[in-house]
Amino acid sequence: MANDGRFPCDLAVFADTGEEPAAVYRHLDWLRSLGTPPILIRSAGRLGDDLIRGCGPTRRFVSIPAFTLGEAGRVGRIPRQCTRTYKIDVVERAIRRDLLGLAPGRRCPPGVRVVQYFGISTDEAGRAARARKRFAEKQWTVPAYPLLDLGWTRRDCLTWLADRVPHPVPRSACVFCPFHDNAAWRDLRTVDPDGWARAVAIDEALRADGSACRRGFRQPLYLHRSCQPLAEIAFDALAPEPLDPMAGECHGMCGV
Ligand code: SF4
Incomplete structure:
Protein backbone atom coordinates (compact mmCIF):
# COMPACT_ATOMS: atom_id res chain seq x y z
CA MET A 1 0.00 0.00 0.00
CA ALA A 2 2.93 2.34 0.66
CA ASN A 3 4.26 1.42 -2.78
CA ASP A 4 0.87 2.39 -4.24
CA GLY A 5 1.11 5.78 -2.53
CA ARG A 6 -1.79 5.05 -0.17
CA PHE A 7 0.22 6.54 2.71
CA PRO A 8 3.60 8.27 2.95
CA CYS A 9 6.45 5.98 3.95
CA ASP A 10 10.19 6.74 3.92
CA LEU A 11 11.42 3.36 5.06
CA ALA A 12 10.29 -0.16 5.90
CA VAL A 13 12.20 -2.30 8.37
CA PHE A 14 12.20 -6.07 8.42
CA ALA A 23 8.05 -18.39 1.86
CA VAL A 24 8.48 -15.24 3.95
CA TYR A 25 12.04 -14.68 2.69
CA ARG A 26 10.84 -15.23 -0.90
CA HIS A 27 8.05 -12.70 -0.31
CA LEU A 28 10.55 -10.25 1.18
CA ASP A 29 12.70 -10.57 -1.97
CA TRP A 30 9.62 -9.82 -4.08
CA LEU A 31 8.74 -6.78 -1.96
CA ARG A 32 12.29 -5.45 -2.26
CA SER A 33 12.15 -5.90 -6.03
CA LEU A 34 9.35 -3.30 -6.14
CA GLY A 35 11.93 -0.65 -5.27
CA THR A 36 9.89 1.58 -2.98
CA PRO A 37 9.78 2.08 -0.12
CA PRO A 38 13.34 0.96 0.66
CA ILE A 39 13.31 -2.08 2.96
CA LEU A 40 16.07 -2.38 5.53
CA GLY A 48 17.01 -20.34 17.74
CA ASP A 49 20.81 -20.43 17.86
CA ASP A 50 20.74 -17.99 20.75
CA LEU A 51 18.26 -20.20 22.59
CA ILE A 52 20.57 -23.17 22.28
CA ARG A 53 23.99 -21.62 22.70
CA GLY A 54 23.18 -18.35 24.44
CA CYS A 55 24.86 -15.03 23.65
CA GLY A 56 27.94 -13.40 25.06
CA PRO A 57 30.17 -14.52 27.89
CA THR A 58 27.24 -15.28 30.22
CA ARG A 59 25.42 -17.35 27.54
CA ARG A 60 22.43 -15.06 28.05
CA PHE A 61 19.26 -16.10 26.25
CA VAL A 62 15.91 -14.50 25.55
CA SER A 63 12.83 -16.60 26.24
CA ILE A 64 10.13 -17.56 23.74
CA PRO A 65 6.55 -18.24 24.93
CA ALA A 66 7.13 -21.99 25.35
CA PHE A 67 4.87 -24.30 27.35
CA THR A 68 5.85 -25.99 30.60
CA LEU A 69 4.58 -29.21 32.05
CA GLY A 70 4.28 -28.88 35.80
CA GLU A 71 3.17 -31.06 38.65
CA ALA A 72 -0.07 -33.00 38.18
CA GLY A 73 0.17 -32.38 34.43
CA ARG A 74 -0.52 -28.65 34.74
CA VAL A 75 0.40 -26.78 31.57
CA GLY A 76 1.90 -23.32 31.91
CA ARG A 77 3.60 -20.83 29.65
CA ILE A 78 6.84 -18.96 30.24
CA LEU A 99 16.48 6.87 9.44
CA LEU A 100 17.40 9.64 11.89
CA GLY A 101 21.18 9.12 11.90
CA LEU A 102 21.37 9.28 15.70
CA ALA A 103 24.44 7.97 17.51
CA PRO A 104 23.71 5.45 20.31
CA GLY A 105 22.31 7.22 23.37
CA ARG A 106 21.52 10.48 21.52
CA ARG A 107 18.03 11.96 21.87
CA CYS A 108 15.75 12.58 18.94
CA PRO A 109 15.95 16.33 18.03
CA PRO A 110 12.98 18.39 19.27
CA GLY A 111 10.16 18.63 16.78
CA VAL A 112 11.00 15.40 14.94
CA ARG A 113 8.15 12.89 14.90
CA VAL A 114 8.36 9.42 13.34
CA VAL A 115 5.13 7.68 12.34
CA GLN A 116 5.24 3.89 12.68
CA TYR A 117 2.61 1.99 10.70
CA PHE A 118 1.13 -1.20 12.06
CA GLY A 119 -0.71 -3.62 9.79
CA ILE A 120 -3.35 -4.56 12.33
CA SER A 121 -6.80 -5.40 10.97
CA THR A 122 -10.16 -4.94 12.68
CA ASP A 123 -10.32 -8.58 13.82
CA GLU A 124 -7.25 -8.08 16.01
CA ALA A 125 -7.89 -4.57 17.32
CA GLY A 126 -6.70 -5.60 20.82
CA ARG A 127 -3.17 -5.53 19.44
CA ALA A 128 -3.61 -1.85 18.57
CA ALA A 129 -4.63 -1.05 22.14
CA ARG A 130 -1.49 -2.76 23.46
CA ALA A 131 0.70 -0.91 20.94
CA ARG A 132 -0.92 2.45 21.81
CA LYS A 133 -0.15 1.83 25.47
CA ARG A 134 3.49 1.13 24.62
CA PHE A 135 3.72 4.38 22.64
CA ALA A 136 1.94 6.57 25.19
CA GLU A 137 5.15 7.72 26.90
CA LYS A 138 7.26 8.16 23.78
CA GLN A 139 7.55 11.73 22.52
CA TRP A 140 9.41 11.10 19.28
CA THR A 141 7.27 8.45 17.63
CA VAL A 142 3.57 7.82 17.14
CA PRO A 143 1.71 4.73 15.90
CA ALA A 144 -0.67 4.69 12.93
CA TYR A 145 -3.07 1.94 11.86
CA PRO A 146 -3.99 2.28 8.18
CA LEU A 147 -5.99 -0.97 8.09
CA LEU A 148 -8.07 0.01 11.12
CA ASP A 149 -8.66 3.43 9.53
CA LEU A 150 -9.99 1.64 6.43
CA GLY A 151 -12.07 -0.71 8.60
CA TRP A 152 -10.47 -3.73 6.95
CA THR A 153 -10.68 -7.28 8.25
CA ARG A 154 -8.03 -9.91 7.61
CA ARG A 155 -10.19 -11.19 4.77
CA ASP A 156 -10.28 -7.72 3.16
CA CYS A 157 -6.49 -7.69 3.31
CA LEU A 158 -6.23 -11.11 1.66
CA THR A 159 -8.59 -10.01 -1.12
CA TRP A 160 -6.61 -6.83 -1.73
CA LEU A 161 -3.31 -8.74 -1.78
CA ALA A 162 -4.64 -11.46 -4.09
CA ASP A 163 -5.17 -8.86 -6.82
CA ARG A 164 -1.66 -7.47 -6.55
CA VAL A 165 0.79 -10.15 -5.45
CA PRO A 166 1.67 -13.02 -7.82
CA HIS A 167 1.89 -15.61 -5.03
CA PRO A 168 0.05 -16.39 -1.77
CA ALA A 183 -3.20 -25.85 11.31
CA ALA A 184 -0.04 -23.74 11.21
CA TRP A 185 2.09 -26.65 12.45
CA ARG A 186 0.49 -28.97 9.90
CA ASP A 187 1.10 -26.47 7.06
CA LEU A 188 4.71 -25.99 8.07
CA ARG A 189 5.30 -29.74 8.08
CA THR A 190 3.66 -30.09 4.65
CA VAL A 191 5.03 -27.15 2.69
CA ASP A 192 8.34 -26.27 4.35
CA PRO A 193 10.36 -29.39 5.29
CA ASP A 194 13.42 -27.33 6.26
CA GLY A 195 11.32 -25.06 8.47
CA TRP A 196 9.67 -28.10 10.07
CA ALA A 197 13.07 -29.73 10.70
CA ARG A 198 14.25 -26.51 12.34
CA ALA A 199 11.13 -26.39 14.55
CA VAL A 200 11.62 -30.01 15.61
CA ALA A 201 15.30 -29.33 16.35
CA ILE A 202 14.48 -26.31 18.50
CA ASP A 203 11.71 -28.23 20.31
CA GLU A 204 14.21 -30.94 21.21
CA ALA A 205 16.84 -28.37 22.17
CA LEU A 206 14.40 -26.85 24.68
CA ARG A 207 14.78 -30.05 26.73
CA ALA A 208 18.35 -31.03 25.84
CA ASP A 209 21.13 -31.03 28.43
CA GLY A 210 23.41 -28.06 27.93
CA SER A 211 20.97 -25.81 26.05
CA ALA A 212 21.18 -22.25 27.35
CA CYS A 213 17.38 -21.91 27.38
CA ARG A 214 17.03 -24.66 30.01
CA ARG A 215 18.72 -22.55 32.64
CA GLY A 216 16.38 -21.54 35.43
CA PHE A 217 13.60 -24.00 34.51
CA ARG A 218 13.03 -27.12 36.54
CA GLN A 219 10.19 -28.25 34.31
CA PRO A 220 10.59 -29.38 30.70
CA LEU A 221 9.71 -26.88 27.95
CA TYR A 222 7.76 -27.60 24.76
CA LEU A 223 6.72 -25.72 21.64
CA HIS A 224 3.27 -27.34 21.47
CA ARG A 225 0.55 -26.63 24.00
CA SER A 226 -0.03 -30.39 24.51
CA CYS A 227 3.48 -30.61 26.01
CA GLN A 228 4.43 -33.46 23.73
CA PRO A 229 7.55 -33.51 21.53
CA LEU A 230 6.61 -31.81 18.27
CA ALA A 231 7.87 -34.69 16.10
CA GLU A 232 5.57 -37.15 17.89
CA ILE A 233 2.29 -35.27 17.52
CA ALA A 234 -0.22 -36.80 15.09
CA PHE A 235 -1.48 -33.47 13.73
CA ASP A 236 -3.62 -35.16 11.06
CA ALA A 237 -5.69 -36.87 13.78
CA LEU A 238 -6.31 -33.69 15.81
CA ALA A 239 -9.73 -32.08 15.68
CA PRO A 240 -9.84 -28.46 14.42
CA GLU A 241 -9.38 -25.92 17.19
CA PRO A 242 -12.16 -23.43 18.00
CA LEU A 243 -12.10 -20.36 15.76
CA ASP A 244 -9.82 -17.81 17.37
CA PRO A 245 -8.80 -14.72 15.41
CA MET A 246 -5.55 -14.55 17.35
CA ALA A 247 -4.65 -18.23 16.89
CA GLY A 248 -1.31 -18.68 15.20
CA GLU A 249 -0.38 -15.05 15.78
CA CYS A 250 2.32 -13.78 18.02
CA HIS A 251 0.11 -11.06 19.44
CA GLY A 252 1.78 -7.94 20.68
CA MET A 253 4.27 -6.65 18.17
CA CYS A 254 5.45 -9.67 16.21
CA GLY A 255 4.63 -9.40 12.55
CA VAL A 256 5.27 -5.65 12.28
S1 SF4 B 1 7.27 -15.19 16.09
FE1 SF4 B 1 7.54 -13.61 17.68
S2 SF4 B 1 6.67 -14.51 19.59
FE2 SF4 B 1 6.99 -16.17 18.13
S3 SF4 B 1 9.03 -16.99 18.68
FE3 SF4 B 1 9.34 -15.50 16.99
S4 SF4 B 1 9.80 -13.57 17.99
FE4 SF4 B 1 8.90 -14.94 19.54
Missing part, protein backbone atom coordinates in the same frame (compact mmCIF):
# COMPACT_ATOMS: atom_id res chain seq x y z
CA ALA A 15 13.30 -7.28 11.86
CA ASP A 16 14.76 -10.65 10.93
CA THR A 17 14.87 -13.32 13.63
CA GLY A 18 16.63 -15.57 11.12
CA GLU A 19 13.86 -18.09 11.68
CA GLU A 20 11.09 -17.21 9.23
CA PRO A 21 9.66 -19.79 6.82
CA ALA A 22 11.22 -19.93 3.35
CA ILE A 41 16.81 -5.81 6.96
CA ARG A 42 18.15 -5.66 10.48
CA SER A 43 18.63 -8.40 13.06
CA ALA A 44 19.57 -9.01 16.68
CA GLY A 45 20.89 -12.49 15.77
CA ARG A 46 19.42 -15.88 14.99
CA LEU A 47 16.88 -16.52 17.72
CA PRO A 79 7.08 -15.18 29.68
CA ARG A 80 7.90 -13.98 26.20
CA GLN A 81 10.94 -11.73 25.79
CA CYS A 82 11.71 -12.50 22.13
CA THR A 83 9.35 -9.94 20.57
CA ARG A 84 10.96 -7.09 22.47
CA THR A 85 14.57 -8.10 21.78
CA TYR A 86 14.36 -9.50 18.26
CA LYS A 87 11.65 -7.23 16.80
CA ILE A 88 10.67 -4.08 18.70
CA ASP A 89 14.22 -3.09 19.70
CA VAL A 90 15.55 -3.95 16.24
CA VAL A 91 12.96 -1.73 14.52
CA GLU A 92 13.52 1.15 16.95
CA ARG A 93 17.31 0.91 16.52
CA ALA A 94 16.90 1.02 12.73
CA ILE A 95 14.70 4.12 13.00
CA ARG A 96 17.11 5.90 15.28
CA ARG A 97 20.34 4.96 13.50
CA ASP A 98 19.38 4.46 9.85
CA VAL A 169 1.28 -13.97 0.90
CA PRO A 170 2.67 -15.93 3.87
CA ARG A 171 2.35 -15.07 7.53
CA SER A 172 5.45 -13.79 9.24
CA ALA A 173 6.47 -15.71 12.38
CA CYS A 174 9.37 -17.86 13.50
CA VAL A 175 8.99 -21.45 12.25
CA PHE A 176 9.08 -22.64 15.86
CA CYS A 177 6.78 -19.99 17.36
CA PRO A 178 4.76 -21.57 20.20
CA PHE A 179 1.79 -19.37 19.20
CA HIS A 180 1.21 -21.60 16.15
CA ASP A 181 -2.11 -23.40 16.12
CA ASN A 182 -2.40 -26.97 14.85
